[in-house]
Amino acid sequence: MKEEKKLFIETLGCAMNVRDSEHIIAELGSLENYVLTQNIQEADLIVINTCSVREKPVSKLFSEIGKYNLQKKDGAKIGVCGCTASHLGKEIFKRAPYVSFVIGARNVSKISTAVNNEKFLSVDTDYDESAYAFGEYRNSLYKAYVNISIGCDKKCTYCIVPHTRGEEISIPADLILNEARKAAKNGAKEIFLLGQNVNNYGKRFSGNVRLDMDFSDLLNCIAEIPEVERIRFTSPHPLHMDDKFLETFASNPKVCKSMHMPLQSGSTRILERMKRGYSKEWFLNRALKLREMIPDVSISTDIIVAFPGESDEDFEETLDVMRQVKFEQVFAFKYSARPLTKAAEFTDQIDSEIGSARLERLQLLQDDILDEIALSHLDKIYPVYIDELRNSGYLAGRSDNNALVQIKGDENLLGRTVNIKITNPKRLSLYGELVL
Numbered sequence: 001m002k003e004e005k006k007l008f009i010e011t012l013g014c015a016m017n018v019r020d021s022e023h024i025i026a027e028l029g030s031l032e033n034y035v036l037t038q039n040i041q042e043a044d045l046i047v048i049n050t051c052s053v054r055e056k057p058v059s060k061l062f063s064e065i066g067k068y069n070l071q072k073k074d075g076a077k078i079g080v081c082g083c084t085a086s087h088l089g090k091e092i093f094k095r096a097p098y099v100s101f102v103i104g105a106r107n108v109s110k111i112s113t114a115v116n117n118e119k120f121l122s123v124d125t126d127y128d129e130s131a132y133a134f135g136e137y138r139n140s141l142y143k144a145y146v147n148i149s150i151g152c153d154k155k156c157t158y159c160i161v162p163h164t165r166g167e168e169i170s171i172p173a174d175l176i177l178n179e180a181r182k183a184a185k186n187g188a189k190e191i192f193l194l195g196q197n198v199n200n201y202g203k204r205f206s207g208n209v210r211l212d213m214d215f216s217d218l219l220n221c222i223a224e225i226p227e228v229e230r231i232r233f234t235s236p237h238p239l240h241m242d243d244k245f246l247e248t249f250a251s252n253p254k255v256c257k258s259m260h261m262p263l264q265s266g267s268t269r270i271l272e273r274m275k276r277g278y279s280k281e282w283f284l285n286r287a288l289k290l291r292e293m294i295p296d297v298s299i300s301t302d303i304i305v306a307f308p309g310e311s312d313e314d315f316e317e318t319l320d321v322m323r324q325v326k327f328e329q330v331f332a333f334k335y336s337a338r339p340l341t342k343a344a345e346f347t348d349q350i351d352s353e354i355g356s357a358r359l360e361r362l363q364l365l366q367d368d369i370l371d372e373i374a375l376s377h378l379d380k381i382y383p384v385y386i387d388e389l390r391n392s393g394y395l396a397g398r399s400d401n402n403a404l405v406q407i408k409g410d411e412n413l414l415g416r417t418v419n420i421k422i423t424n425p426k427r428l429s430l431y432g433e434l435v436l
């Protein structure tokens, strides 16, 4: 048995990175006898799992590891993993010579080799670890992230992800089902499926695997696991929201009724320049059809403002979609030019101040929409799966359609689905009381 060592890990970026960090913790725990610590000074290994999607987190990386290098104890190692590791590779060693290893987002399974070798570098985006059996570790007892595909083939013109996570490969269904079964047997009643384009599942598997299975079929198979009560997923792509998918989503009772529909822009002209593959009309048709099929569905979205060439009229089209769909949640970002992407070379980049002003207007509109939505929850009763005890002392969970609900209550409610009456609805969270 190896001597016990301590691991401090910081995770930036999206849910895929959260899952990758769980894999890192599992591998280092079972193969190298690392246990987690929240205290940098006592860590033998500091790992930062990075995001490259916008420039900010990348600049944050170097200031963050510089700080860690000053705080760490003698002999402790620092490793950089994730999407920025994929795209900057060995340049990280040049800019931060105290870093011991650099492992890209497609190379997580090599973490144990990395800690045992000086200046280990592995950032190959062709590397296929879709069938690698990672060890078991989960941040939550109550819900489990399960990867269903890695990489992305879409190549939206603003996006660096295809360059950091490589081409899209679906994970064979039997591996996904085994993982979901194991997690559910261990108490995770909610399974959260992850991929960059989940509803494109089944297009290509690794090696010789051939499977006639699409995302709708996969959802139905997971729903057959008796211990699974709720299924969520992110991100689906609006382009692949065909009728079969919408019908499976609407009719399977275990599939939670919240859909992420990343709009990016409401202007068909900008969507074309982004290479999103759908128009404003297609997006509206799908979103409004969902609202019609499932009256209490919630729809969240991602929007980029000030994409190169976005005119005031284009931006108005985005606001128009927001007014028509009334998204329950909007993640809005100012366009950030990324290396290796087509849009970074477009000559009609928009002034940063114009971007900030548009973002502000968008957020004001969304606040009004959220106020209206919040009021509509008053006095309603929702079944809520309680999965978190917050530092504030509140218990928190999600309604089926993904509203964050908080109550004061006993810890033994964790892991249970209870009825909650909403007494104090706020924009970002609904507060309520237990209904017995």
Ligand code: SAH
Pocket (backbone or CB within 6 Å): 053, 054, 158, 159, 160, 161, 195, 196, 197, 235, 237, 262, 264, 302, 303, 304, 333, 334, 335, 336, 337, 338
């Ligand atoms: N696969 C998902 C998105 C993953 S990236 C999808 O297609 O929706 C998460 C979000 O980051 C994107 O939806 C987009 O809104 C935002 N994003 C990606 N690249 C960006 C960039 N260059 N500038 C600003 N936001 C960006």
Ligand code: SF4
Pocket (backbone or CB within 6 Å): 152, 153, 154, 155, 156, 159, 160, 161, 162, 196, 197, 237
């Ligand atoms: Fe990026 Fe587009 Fe792929 Fe999403 S679908 S990860 S935005 S390239």
Ligand code: F3S
Pocket (backbone or CB within 6 Å): 012, 013, 014, 015, 016, 017, 050, 051, 052, 053, 082, 083, 105, 161, 164, 165
């Ligand atoms: Fe996720 Fe950021 Fe990579 S959003 S896929 S961690 S670039």
